Amino acid sequence: MPDPIEIALVFSRLGLLTFGGGLTVLAEMERVVVKEHGWVTDAAYWQSFALGQITPGPGIFMVIPLGWRIGGPTAALVATIAFLLPPTIIGLTAVSLWQRVRELAWPRAIARALAPVALGLVAAGFVSIARVALTDVVSAVALVIAVALLVRLNAVTVVALAGAAGALATMLR
Amino acid sequence: MHATDAPAEKVSPLALARQFLVIGLISFGGQRQAYLFDAFVRRLHWMGDEDYLEGLALSQALPGPNFMNVAAYCGTRMRGVGAGILGAFLVAVPGAIFISLLSAFFIGSIGDPRVVGALHGVTIGAAALLAVTLYRLARRGLRVPLDGMIAALALALSVVGVPLVVILVGVGGANLWRHRPGRD
Numbered sequence: 001m002p003d004p005i006e007i008a009l010v011f012s013r014l015g016l017l018t019f020g021g022g023l024t025v026l027a028e029m030e031r032v033v034v035k036e037h038g039w040v041t042d043a044a045y046w047q048s049f050a051l052g053q054i055t056p057g058p059g060i061f062m063v064i065p066l067g068w069r070i071g072g073p074t075a076a077l078v079a080t081i082a083f084l085l086p087p088t089i090i091g092l093t094a095v096s097l098w099q100r101v102r103e104l105a106w107p108r109a110i111a112r113a114l115a116p117v118a119l120g121l122v123a124a125g126f127v128s129i130a131r132v133a134l135t136d137v138v139s140a141v142a143l144v145i146a147v148a149l150l151v152r153l154n155a156v157t158v159v160a161l162a163g164a165a166g167a168l169a170t171m172l173r
Numbered sequence: 174m175h176a177t178d179a180p181a182e183k184v185s186p187l188a189l190a191r192q193f194l195v196i197g198l199i200s201f202g203g204q205r206q207a208y209l210f211d212a213f214v215r216r217l218h219w220m221g222d223e224d225y226l227e228g229l230a231l232s233q234a235l236p237g238p239n240f241m242n243v244a245a246y247c248g249t250r251m252r253g254v255g256a257g258i259l260g261a262f263l264v265a266v267p268g269a270i271f272i273s274l275l276s277a278f279f280i281g282s283i284g285d286p287r288v289v290g291a292l293h294g295v296t297i298g299a300a301a302l303l304a305v306t307l308y309r310l311a312r313r314g315l316r317v318p319l320d321g322m323i324a325a326l327a328l329a330l331s332v333v334g335v336p337l338v339v340i341l342v343g344v345g346g347a348n349l350w351r352h353r354p355g356r357d
Contacts, residue, residue: 015236015237016236017236018236018237018238019233019234019235019236019337019338019341020233020234020239020337020341021233021238021239022237022238022239022240023203024337050292051272051275051276052272053202053203053292053295053296054201054288054291054292054295055201055268055271055272055275056197056198056199056200056201056205056267056268056271057197057200057205057240057264057265057266057267057268057269057271057272058205058238058240058241058264058265058268059203059205059238060238061265061268061269061272062272064269064272064273064276065272065275065276068273068276068277073273073277076273076276080269084237084238084265086236087235087236087237087238088237088241088261090235090236090237091232091235091236091237091241091242091245091261092245092254092257092258092261094231094235095228095231095242095245095246095249095254095257096249096254096257098231098246099249099250099254102227105354105355106354108354109349109352109353109354110345110349111227111230111231112352113345113346113348113349113351113352114230114231114233114234114341114345114348115226115227115230115314115320116314116315116320116321116323116324116327116348117230117233117323117324117327117340117341117344117345117348118226118229118230118233119226119307119310119311119314119315119324119327120323120324120325120326120327120328120329120331120340120344121233121327121328121331121337121340122204122229122303122306122307122310123307123324123327123328124327124328124331124332125203125204125303126204126300126303126304126307127328127332128203129202129203129204129296129299129300129303130300132296133293133296133297133299133300134297134300135293139293139297142294142297143297143300143301143304146297146298146300146301146302147301147304147305149301150301150302150305154211154212154216155207155208155211155212155302156195156199156208158298158301158302159199159201159202159295159298159299159302160199160298161298162294162295162297162298162301163201163291163292163294163295163298164291164294165294166290166291166292166293166294166295166297167287167288167290167291167294168290169290169294170286170287170289170290170291171287171290
């Protein structure tokens with residue numbers, strides 16, 4: 001296993017680069033972990049990413065299987081804590097400070113200025129998910145059906161149904 | 174609809190913790206903050222659209238997973254800092270346990286075509302949830318056509334790969350001039 005201190009340094013730097021969401025650092029993390037340090041293969045890297053996608057919770061928990069590949073459970077623990085702890089402390093501090101100043105003139109102005117930008121960025125998130133999700137006409141129809149179902153059902157039910165339908169479609173093919 | 178814009182301070186800590194934990198257990202797919210929107214804004218009306226959008230904007234200006242930051246914001250807004258810490262923790266822990274078990278035992282199983290098919294379906298479901306969330310937030314958040322143009326600009330810059338910090342500071346900063354205190 002590589003030096004745990006080096007793992008901690010690499011992942012804490014990556015964690016602090018995640019402005020706007022955990023997975024914004026995806027390409028940089030691949031460069032550092034696969035190409036620069038050669039700790040895992042490219043295939044293992046994207047497998048870790050896929051595991052992060054099929055499990056609940058933040059997608060950036062892909063650092064757990066990634067760390068596991070680098071050096072077992074110890075490396076997984078070191079990588080995860082190093083990656084998540086600094087931004088979590090910053091995030092919690094900022095959120096509680098924000099609560100105190102949000103009614104003041106400048107913070108209100110900042111919130112109003114950032115709101116449409118935030119919406120544009122979520123829309124960009126939709127574009128990248130749609131690029132992966134919409135592979136053919138059937139998947140586009142499935143998306144429309146899922147949107148229609150969301151009018152009546154909660155998100156969990158609809159996403160679970162979509163997953164079951166996806167597995168079923170593969171078996172019928 | 175001003176009633177929904179005030180956070181529901183009467184929400185019991187236990188009910189709030191339960192919601193966070195359930196969301197932590199079931200939040201599959203991308204852009205998982207949309208599950209928080211689905212529960213707290215759309216179904217339970219514990220928060221207003223604009224209040225949520227403010228938290229989303231704040232989270233995007235911070236490092237760390239959006240999902241945990243928005244959860245921290247929702248918790249803090251509804252029941253104070255303790256609930257914020259609890260929220261960030263509860264939406265993350267189930268997934269961390271889940272993926273650790275998968276890492277230990279099933280690291281090779283994702284090649285199974287049924288798993289790949291299910292993953293594809295989940296992604297479609299998550300895209301649908303995101304579309305609905307976007308529609309609702311845009312209806313409340315984009316007050317004038319210029320807001321829509323700013324959102325479209327941020328979207329376009331992000332799609333062509335402009336770094337997020339540049340978008341936040343550049344587009345957000347220019348828009349701040351419009352909203353600067355004392356102007357309106």
